[in-house]
Amino acid sequence: MTDSANIIEVNNLKKAYGNNVVLKDVSFTVKKSEKVVLIGPSGGGKSTLLRCLNRLEGDYSGEVRFENEDLMNAGKEKLYQLRQKMGMVFQQFNLFPHKTVLENITFAPIKLKLASSEAAKQQAEQLLEQVGLAEKAAAYPQSLSGGQQQRVAIARALAMNPEVMLFDEPTSALDPEMVGDVLTVMEQLAANGMTMIIVTHEMAFAQNVADKVLFMDQGQIADSGSAEHIFKSTTNPRTKEFLSKVM
């Protein structure tokens, strides 16, 4: 059942808040360097699913495996280690406002003793270069635009040298003119072979980047396949209806 080529395996995942079932029996796999895009109507369970992958949402039934480790049964220390390898980017950026841009990026690697402060600083400067914000190292997040903050957040996640990057609607809170910069950074990441799981409403981006698209509706993967299949040739009426509304 476990295939070593799969970096993430989700088996029969179920999650409910009280009587409200948000995920009913979800299964899928992600291969190394694969780009999986989750689309679907709001409330369909996309974000919850993503957040189960690094156990920000616990108390689910079923199984999430990352690099063949069962997340639900991982002890605390193990869980922390696994999370280090799964970068996450949030809709609301969630930068640390009391730290400079540079400190935001270097904080975790230094704190977790993964790098000396000198090495962490160098890496952070490189990452800022990569996301086009080299000149903002000393600024505080509040002084940056949303798009800039989100690019810093991506750099912060990358500073942990993750195996996988999880994106939870990374452009949904941005002004339209900021979206492009963030998507460009994500496209570069994709081109460099990063394994990515992305919840997004940016259909053109999804079509462009995805190796696999999962259409989620009412807590289930209602449709899945290549971007070509989902956007061009699917016969699933719900997928078609959704796409006709958003594209």
Next chain:
Amino acid sequence: MFGFLKQYYPVFIEGTAQTILISIIGILIGILLGLVFVLMRQSKLKVLEYLARIYIAIVRGTPAMIQVMLIYYTLSKVISVPQIQFLGSGLDRVIPGSIALGINSGAYTAEIFRSGIISISRGQTEAGLSLGLSEKTTMFSIVLPQAVRNILPALGNEFISLVKESSVLFYIGVQEVTAQALGVGGTLYNFVPPLIVAAIIYFVLTFILSQLMQLAEKKMGKKYLQNN
């Protein structure tokens, strides 16, 4: 009217020093207990949460004067502090007294800390956890530093009321400012002037404290609230 000060000013200085001393100890113990109890209050372990709730409820629901007396009379039976005189009072009274002040303040401080922690969005914790930081590191390095900035005004209030409330230690014989003023009043057969002097001393102390708090607010806020 204040001619008596010529003779009695050392008494007031001693009392002021005593008030400052017990206030500082009280504040420090209060911060420490506040931190411990807010972490208990937020804990997933129900036992800890309820212990913290009970502590807060009891301290907030009973008069400080009774708490101080209860703690003093209980402690003096359990441990014997040598009756060394310090600033005009026995340490056997000063120590339980300032502990009592700290225990009282801790309940309020815990609630203030809690309001600060609630004010920090859940996203900050999630960002910390998603980087592989432990809950503890996330709390102490990410959430609390931001929470403290948000609660500085409320903390300032608490410290100021503690300085004033420290006068309850008069009831267990700690010679702080109020006690000294009453003593002087007794010998003069006139309580009003020494009590006015005591009031002025409290006012000056709390005024200085509030200025210090404002300075701290400015210093912590400047870092990240202004643009650039």
